[in-house]
Amino acid sequence: MATNVEGMNPGDVRTRTEIRAVFGGSPQGGICPSEDMHSVNLYSDPDVGEQAGYYDGWLAEEDELGPVFEYTGAGKSGDQTFDGVAGSGNRAILRHAEQGRVLRVFTRVGKVPGSDTKTHRYLGTFTLDGMQPYVWRRVHGEDGNERDVIVFRLRPEGTVQRASQDVIPPAEHTTAELVPFQVVTAAMFQSDPATSGELPIPKQSGRKRSSTRKAAPNAETSGTFVVPEAFSTKLSLRAAAAATIAVRREAELTQAYKAHLESAGHQTGAFQIKVQGLTSTLRTDLYDATDHVLYEAKGSNSREDVRMALGQILDYSRYVKAPGQEGEPKRVILLPAAPAPDIYTLLDRYDVGVIYRSDDGRFVGEVVPKIDQ
Template sequence: MTATVGLIKPGDVRTRAEIREAFGGSPQGGICPSEEKHSVNLYSDPDVGEKAGYYDGWLAEEDELGPVFEYTGAGKSGDQTFEGIAGSGNRAIIRHAEQERVLRVFTRVGKLPGSDTKTHRYLGTFTLDSMQPYTWRRVHGEDGQERDVIVFRLRPEGVVQHAAQDVIPAAEETTAEFVPFQTVTAAMFQSDPATSGALPLPKPRVPKGSGKRKAAPNAETSSEFVVPEEFSTKLSLRAATAATVAIRHEAELTQAYKAYLDSSGHQTGAFQIKVKGLTSTLRTDLYDATDHVLYEVKGSNSREDVRMALGQILDYGRYVKMPEHEGEPKRVILLPAAPTPDLYALLDRYEVGVVYRSDDGRFVGDAVPGAGW
């Protein structure tokens, strides 16, 4: 402990009272917003989380944007929510950028000697992941009951402590669990008054010399060996507006097709997959348990999205097993419009089907129940 309370740096250990003096927030609870200090303080307790069926911490696997810290939302029993009093803390996280507050993460480390006063280690400041701010996860609670929890995906903002003891334990075995489909809430759409506010999104990287000239369609298929571009440009991300629209379109398309499957009497859900040796938890988009069909959904029919969907569904499909069905599921990509003929040929090569929504709103594809409707 140091005597200077006002300056708390990543790695410092403090009591809740000292943290409140520096960053505000309430004396208890896991999610503690402070309007005065422009902060939302997130407290994690490894012992409590493990008993409740989840872990907060760093994922060992990083992506092109860097490390991710997973933090489970508020609500110790039953399904977690963004609604009402029970969801106020979770709304505070979603709205942190809109309300000009930073997310500060603390993890419990022990108690002051000779007292019951808990101590917490400061990890640093974070913001929500721009592409996937949160995900739903099915856990087995302390009472043995299954429930859905909100797992926020946090990205470091500035200097943080990334300690080995804060990494989520790797899965001891590979499991694939059939779980209920969880509807994407207005928080993901960023359209509901209670959960509005633009999430911080990556800035688009524009290659030098790029213009708005419309490219002419190719007369025939050809291939040519070219020198790769700089590594940074290969990892460039879509513009912020396009990313937000893609998320919305994918969610709307998933829900529309699920509603159609439900209306046809099909049982739907998703699969939650943990792979031995990895800390990440995978979740499929949609699964039709009646016909044993696994769907990967994309918000556009672009080449980039179709190729991404192909890789994802080939990866997920090998883990999906149901006792009432033999073998692996039929793999299908769900798109808002038909892909180009050459992409159909690519998908055929890997025995992956396509379902898309036609101009008149019908779903078209050989996996669609009652396709003649």
């Protein structure tokens, strides 16, 4: 999609009235969909965000697909949601590709001289990250209460402005906070929820699906997520399809094992980690607070996935500390099937355990808690 529309280029500063004349949307609010202009306009105000406990902006650290812009969803108090009226703006972001709209980001820069009219700088057009469109994050709101917010991960689509003042401030200190585990929703995937049903190969296109099969209802949203073409192109269509299925399997596996832990009376959660000097926020897959065990889940038992999980859990576990628990947690990798025998030798070297799901659905491993019948 073209970035330069009606003379508005990334870096240009405009009032909201001027922006609406080009891209439509409502005169107020942070997330402003426009059906006529095929646009979802996202307004970021650094001052408002900081008071509400979050920052919007570029991550200083890029991944293998390039830069990421984090944008926090709608809802200034309480937990954010995709449900109902309160979640309508968040749904508009999530479904933008499905509905044929582009995301456009604006950040507030000041006011028109001699007036209270705010001005906004246009950053350009974006799309949601194809593998991880959003993450849940625990923040301390302006009322002092903790809450869960939706942080969308946006990828540039075309020319964008990446100004230094738009980079998220790095963490001043390293922190690891135990936070509630958040259920992954159907909206993170192209088709059926991760909690049930088969795992079909997703369509290899960013266009709206023509299939008559409907996504199953979900507690938060029944919307489908369309992988953008830019994502499929960078990873190749085959790799993008495989990666999407792996993420779905990982989510289903994590939720199933969490349910097993809780059936055994264990308390669960996850750790949200900020590392001094970095802008990214890390989040572990699953933590058993009862037995002080940290889990890293993967959607396959391949050597590549196990090696990735090994690196992640060795990294994360350094920061995990819990009241009443001594030292680092027990480290365990959660897999959908048993790995190759030599993988056990590798993991033993680093004192990392394995739990896998057997053909009959049971979880197998030394630290799997037994459920009293």
